[in-house]
Amino acid sequence: MPWEPLTDDQLEIRDLVRRVARERIAPRAAEIDESHEFPWDVVELFREHGIFGLLFDEEWGGTGTGALLSLVAIEEVSKVCATSGLILAVQELGSLALKLAGTEEQKARFLPSLASGDTLTAYALTEAGSGSDSAAMRTTARREGDEYRLDGGKRFITNAGVAGLYTVFAKTDPEAGHKGISCFVVEADAPGFSVGRIEPKLGIKGSTTGEVFFDGCRIPAANLIGAEGDGFRIAMRVLDRSRPGIAAQALGIAQGATDYALDYAKGRETMGKPIASHQLVAAKLADMETACQAARGLLYRFGRMADDGVEGPELTKASAEAKLFCSDTAMWVTTEAVQILGGYGYVKEYPVERMMRDAKITQIYEGTNEVQRLVIAREMVRETRSSLLAGVA
Numbered sequence: 047m048p049w050e051p052l053t054d055d056q057l058e059i060r061d062l063v064r065r066v067a068r069e070r071i072a073p074r075a076a077e078i079d080e081s082h083e084f085p086w087d088v089v090e091l092f093r094e095h096g097i098f099g100l101l102f103d104e105e106w107g108g109t110g111t112g113a114l115l116s117l118v119a120i121e122e123v124s125k126v127c128a129t130s131g132l133i134l135a136v137q138e139l140g141s142l143a144l145k146l147a148g149t150e151e152q153k154a155r156f157l158p159s160l161a162s163g164d165t166l167t168a169y170a171l172t173e174a175g176s177g178s179d180s181a182a183m184r185t186t187a188r189r190e191g192d193e194y195r196l197d198g199g200k201r202f203i204t205n206a207g208v209a210g211l212y213t214v215f216a217k218t219d220p221e222a223g224h225k226g227i228s229c230f231v232v233e234a235d236a237p238g239f240s241v242g243r244i245e246p247k248l249g250i251k252g253s254t255t256g257e258v259f260f261d262g263c264r265i266p267a268a269n270l271i272g273a274e275g276d277g278f279r280i281a282m283r284v285l286d287r288s289r290p291g292i293a294a295q296a297l298g299i300a301q302g303a304t305d306y307a308l309d310y311a312k313g314r315e316t317m318g319k320p321i322a323s324h325q326l327v328a329a330k331l332a333d334m335e336t337a338c339q340a341a342r343g344l345l346y347r348f349g350r351m352a353d354d355g356v357e358g359p360e361l362t363k364a365s366a367e368a369k370l371f372c373s374d375t376a377m378w379v380t381t382e383a384v385q386i387l388g389g390y391g392y393v394k395e396y397p398v399e400r401m402m403r404d405a406k407i408t409q410i411y412e413g414t415n416e417v418q419r420l421v422i423a424r425e426m427v428r429e430t431r432s433s434l435l436a437g438v439a
């Protein structure tokens with residue numbers, strides 16, 4: 047038996063997800079990419095097998111199996127289809143504000159249908175003029191009696207048009223900078239809410255990425271998460287927890303490409319022997335596998351820290367490190383996989399060109415990798431650690 051970082055109970059669930067991914071999702075992956083259609087059949091599979099439940103506590107209808115296993119599930123699905131892995135990652139992303147800052151009443155109202163997968167969710171932070179600089183957002187929310195009125199629009203929202211529930215950030219005090227931002231739950235049938243253009247894009251083509259608009263959109267005041275002005279802090283806490291979901295998607299893509307390239311290299315012969323026996327190809331395979339293992343180390347470390355209840359700057363840094371390293375690994379490894387397949391790597395008959403296209407977004411969304419580096423460096427500067435300079439006059 048190979049050494050495993052997971053417990054027997056965790057392995058049992060991982061193997062169930064792995065089987066569903068390999069038997070039911072892998073045969074659909076190329077078609078999902080080709081058709082650009084949101085894979086409702088995959089959502090149905092996740093519902094049938096209780097896979098959405100892995101993201102939620104037992105109290106709300108989930109399995110209560112923790113953060114590490116959620117990441118493992120996203121990794122397993124993303125090995126065969128990054129669009130499908132993203133469905134799980136975004137179900138977590140869109141639920142986290144409620145989980146971290148919602149009242150018991152809000153959790154009871156919304157979380158059970160997210161845990162079963164009956165309702166899909168989305169996270170609406172980015173606007174046309176504010177991505178990395180999210181505090182520059184212009185969408186506003188004004189209290190009017192028992193309601194809030196939202197005006198503005200969001201861009202690049204994953205699950206636009208398929209989500210039933212949107213976590214939305216808007217300014218309740220436009221003069222107060224990031225302290226004037228608040229967080230809301232907006233249901234898709236709220237009056238004044240609409241979905242705009244869905245973007246054609248390079249990869250993760252089955253996932254919808256689109257605009258959403260709030261045109262005098264009215265929601266109950268009870269849909270405010272936390273207090274007015276808490277929104278920016280909530281948005282950042284959510285990203286600390288959700289970025290590893292993107293890291294898991296990236297690692298899945300990287301490992302899927304490594305495994306595919308290895309199989310190919312064992313079977314393809316040139317100059318009288320399998321290309322895996324040519325040292326330059328063997329070295330690529332070794333570097334790809336090592337990078338995946340290193341990425342997994344950072345990702346699972348985050349999962350264990352989250353399950354142990356670690357909070358604050360230490361968790362922020364571990365989250366950014368996992369996202370940065372797993373996504374850079376995915377981009378590099380998938381490019382190498384295309385190279386190992388030669389001309390066959392570049393054509394659609396083989397999956398590695400799709401994996402390379404899918405990998406790119408993991409370096410961009412949920413905070414670009416430049417932003418992750420800023421976060422890590424900021425925490426390093428803040429930390430008090432002893433160094434070789436300590437004691438030097």
Ligand SMILES: Cc1cc2nc3c(=O)[nH]c(=O)nc-3n(C[C@H](O)[C@H](O)[C@H](O)COP(=O)(O)OP(=O)(O)OC[C@H]3O[C@@H](n4cnc5c(N)ncnc54)[C@H](O)[C@@H]3O)c2cc1C
Binds near residue numbers: 168178204247415
């Ligand atoms: C497919 C897809 C899905 C997405 N899904 C969602 C979603 O569900 N919800 C959501 O809210 N958003 C979503 N986004 C938005 C995504 O998170 C942003 O695109 C991303 O954060 C970058 O913002 P931007 O595009 O405005 O780029 P900008 O912020 O304009 O950045 C442009 C470039 O400048 C660099 N840069 C910016 N500021 C700095 C700085 N201070 N120091 C160094 N470099 C810097 C960036 O790293 C980048 O390389 C999605 C985007 C895509 C493409």
